[in-house]
Structures are given as structure tokens and as C-alpha cells.
Amino acid sequence: MGALEIAFIGVTVVAVVAMTGLLYMCARSGAPAAAAVARARGAAEAGGGGLDEDAIKALPRVVYGAAADEAPPAQSSTGCAVCLGEYTGGDVLRVLPGCAHSFHRQCVDQWLRLHPTCPVCRTSPLPSPASSSLAGLPHDD
DSSP states (O other): OOHHHHHHHHHHHHHHHHHHHHHHHHHHHHHHHHHHHHHHHHHHHHTTOSOOHHHHHTSBEEETTSOTTSOOOTTOOSBOTTTOOBOOTTOEEEEOTTTOOEEEHHHHHHHHHHOSSOTTTOOOOSOOTTOOTTTTSOBOO
């Protein structure tokens, strides 16, 4: 074996060891970042990132099937997307301003305590000055 072949083998071994070391260091440095992201997500969920009770009670509500001539909300369906249950006559629904999605009041109130957005479209349920189409609907006192 010539000197050139020995040098080539030596350089190849050093390159493989260096690449292995770099890959090991990169993989280990990603673990703290992933743990930090998981901690941040957990803190946001545990920290009650949703709406406060006053904001939730200010959202419009309707009684399902209360008046036959009353038009349902624009995005109404026959069931709650939170519990997947069907609406029945007399159910109190919460109608979110802006998107006009409706849900059982108990279901969406619980959701909104944890999450500040609509369960379906993720828009903010807090009324903006421009959205006044649902302003006439009753709300909790």
C-alpha cells in the first residue's frame, strides 16, 4: 500500500468520525428546544389561555326552536361541534359573533374558558365594532 492510499484512508476515517460527532451534537441540541416548545404549550394550556367569565357571559345566546318564525343564526347546524350532540327544542345555544357558529351554551362556555377562539373556525369570538349583526341577540346577565 502506498502513502497516498494510507493518507486517503486516514482522511476518510477522520471525516466519518467528524460527521458522526456533528450529527450527534445536532441531535442532542434539538432535544432542549423540543422540550422548551412542549413546556410552552403546556403552560399556555394550564395557564387558562381562554376568555374570562365576563367575556363569555357577554356573548349572544338563543333558545333553539323557541320561535318558529325566528331565523336561525347564519352558520347554524343541527348539532353542537363540541359535544357532537344534536340540538333539541329548548336548548340554550351560544352564538359566536363574527363567524355566527352556534353551540350548546355549556359546551362552548367550557371550551372558551380554555381556548380563546371558535372551536370550528378559530376566529376570535370577541365582538368587534364592525360586527353588529348579532348585537340584538340576548346574552347572560
